[in-house]
Amino acid sequence: MLHVKNLSGGYNGYSVLNNVSFSVERGELFGILGPNGSGKTTLLKMISGLLLPEQGEVLVKSRPLQSYHSKELAKIIAVLPQVSSEVFAYTVKEAVALGRYAHQSGWLQSRYADDEEIVKEAMKLTGVTKYQNKLLNELSGGERQRVFLAQALAQEPEILLLDEPTNHLDISYQKELLDQLKKWTKKRGLTVISIFHDVNLAALYCDRLLLLNEGQINIVDQPNEVLQERRIQQVYKTDIAKQPHPIVPKPQMILLPDKSETVEELSIDERYLKTSDEMIEIRSPIPLKTMSSAVIGAGIGWYHTFVNCHASQDHQQELSSFLKEKGLNPSNTVGMLTTIQLEDAYSQSFYGEGFSIFVVVTTCIEKAADESREVKHSLNLVAGTINTWVFINGHISDEAFIQSMMIATEAKVEALRDMNVTNQNMNDSVTDGTLVAATQTGVELRNADSLGKLIYSGVYKCTKSAILKNKMRMLND
Numbered sequence: 001m002l003h004v005k006n007l008s009g010g011y012n013g014y015s016v017l018n019n020v021s022f023s024v025e026r027g028e029l030f031g032i033l034g035p036n037g038s039g040k041t042t043l044l045k046m047i048s049g050l051l052l053p054e055q056g057e058v059l060v061k062s063r064p065l066q067s068y069h070s071k072e073l074a075k076i077i078a079v080l081p082q083v084s085s086e087v088f089a090y091t092v093k094e095a096v097a098l099g100r101y102a103h104q105s106g107w108l109q110s111r112y113a114d115d116e117e118i119v120k121e122a123m124k125l126t127g128v129t130k131y132q133n134k135l136l137n138e139l140s141g142g143e144r145q146r147v148f149l150a151q152a153l154a155q156e157p158e159i160l161l162l163d164e165p166t167n168h169l170d171i172s173y174q175k176e177l178l179d180q181l182k183k184w185t186k187k188r189g190l191t192v193i194s195i196f197h198d199v200n201l202a203a204l205y206c207d208r209l210l211l212l213n214e215g216q217i218n219i220v221d222q223p224n225e226v227l228q229e230r231r232i233q234q235v236y237k238t239d240i241a242k243q244p245h246p247i248v249p250k251p252q253m254i255l256l257p258d259k260s261e262t263v264e265e266l267s268i269d270e271r272y273l274k275t276s277d278e279m280i281e282i283r284s285p286i287p288l289k290t291m292s293s294a295v296i297g298a299g300i301g302w303y304h305t306f307v308n309c310h311a312s313q314d315h316q317q318e319l320s321s322f323l324k325e326k327g328l329n330p331s332n333t334v335g336m337l338t339t340i341q342l343e344d345a346y347s348q349s350f351y352g353e354g355f356s357i358f359v360v361v362t363t364c365i366e367k368a369a370d371e372s373r374e375v376k377h378s379l380n381l382v383a384g385t386i387n388t389w390v391f392i393n394g395h396i397s398d399e400a401f402i403q404s405m406m407i408a409t410e411a412k413v414e415a416l417r418d419m420n421v422t423n424q425n426m427n428d429s430v431t432d433g434t435l436v437a438a439t440q441t442g443v444e445l446r447n448a449d450s451l452g453k454l455i456y457s458g459v460y461k462c463t464k465s466a467i468l469k470n471k472m473r474m475l476n477d
Ligand SMILES: Nc1ncnc2c1ncn2[C@@H]1O[C@H](COP(=O)(O)OP(=O)(O)OP(=O)(O)O)[C@@H](O)[C@H]1O
Pocket: 011, 014, 016, 034, 035, 036, 037, 038, 039, 040, 041, 042, 043
């Protein structure tokens, strides 16, 4: 659909672009990225024919751009520029209708019939019909941006060139606009070439990205290839980290702010543990990076407060209301439920070389009727819900979080086996809660082996001790 070949040039002998070549297929949503001043707008101007290159050429549908008459070109390429002020005296409908100019063949030709329908459709698609009789200067920046998009769509182009189309739009309109553009590329074969400053939006929506750096192409490829941590750090000269999008298989770049305040090293231990009849609670002075299976706050996140509530209800909504009653914010809290008396919880700190962990376990042990046993009162013990918390005083990687969860589970199962407790939850493990939370301060724990061993022995000992406490109570009751 569009071939850019060895394009070089700029303004009045001042060279901006240097030997830029790439192709865009019909129906692609193609993003142009690059730092301020890297030449993105200059490239778009050359593709639209607004600026002549010094060298190289642009082929539109295999024909040189320069060989098109301007009206002929306007039927193929529409441009949504950064907002200009000349059109502010038009009404919305008039501004959108300007998009039909290229399709009118004679002087004073009536716009009605087909043109009228297309203008209406363009206004509907961009949600501006309700403002159609308002003047452009009576609209907000985002509303105006949508009118310009409607104007470009009314042109019924095959290629749409956009310079930061989401500028001025709130997140809901950003999503709506890009969803719509994506749909048109897929359903109508519209080709969209768009400049983006937001690399994450570009990664979410574009089929391919071109990264410009100082007027030259750094890479043209799929988003996952283009958005490599080191590449983006070098080109944009900033600190970022790459993360997968939580819902769709696309990369996202996370800005890493300068740490203006130095975070004091923190050790979570017995001093932070509060036990009452209603709940066991740990409130950390700083948020801890947490991975857990819990009733509230499950998954990965940063949390301040960790509670294990004594409750008969196991309903997320009720736990949430309970936390609010206690003055805790559910969005900062990881919440679990247990039916045991909370004084039967077992907790202990364990020390490795230069780091420590703090483990808290609640186990619910029940007597189970065993018809096969002849001896009455023999204790056939079955485990109910077991909640295991492991606090790591140190800095660990995502891999270490996963390994820690696995090791904590292995240690729990081993302790149950050694205490002759049948783990009915092996078949129903969703009721168990496991949590690994790291302070992410102090030492970086690179030695997965020594961390793993400490977690294993810590969880093993705490699970056994919690079972013993629970068993003693049962025998005494
Ligand atoms: N009309 C002009 N005359 C002279 N130089 C210009 C003109 N327009 C842009 N430039 C220069 O060309 C270079 C590239 O500008 P361009 O607008 O293409 O960058 P950009 O990547 O779109 O930047 P931004 O992200 O800031 O919009 C800049 O150094 C700019 O100062």
